[in-house]
Amino acid sequence: DDEFYEEAPHVYTLSCPANLMFDGYRILEDFNTLYQSVEYFMVPDGDVCLELDAVIQACAKYRPHYHELGMDFPARYIESVKRVLFVGGGDSMLLAEAVKYPDLELVVGLELEQDITR
Known part of the structure; x- marks a missing residue:
């Protein structure tokens, strides 16, 4: 019932069953390839991150x-x-x-x- 979580579309190993959503979280681009789902998103501090199959791979700052x-x-x-x-x-x-x-x-x-x- 927490307002910051939404139901995740898939079940993943080693991840929680929900996606964390918060003010300032913005999806810049999302698409599916032959192999995986891809999402680029921005967090409130302006950092842009890459997520593959709902697992964050890297963010520009680190x-x-x-x-x-x-x-x-x-x-x-x-x-x-x-x-x-x-x-x-x-x-x-x-x-x-x-x-x-x-x-x-x-x-x-x-x-x-x-x-x-x-």
């Missing part, structure tokens, strides 16, 4: 920090970063992090979901 860890942490365990392969990451932020390494020779990104990269 996106650079999130992707730095994905690149820099594994790079600590090798002498030099020369080749990088990443799967997913349709926002190309891992690519932006990879090109910071001076010895880089090749980056390959594999993305099944072409609608996200566009």
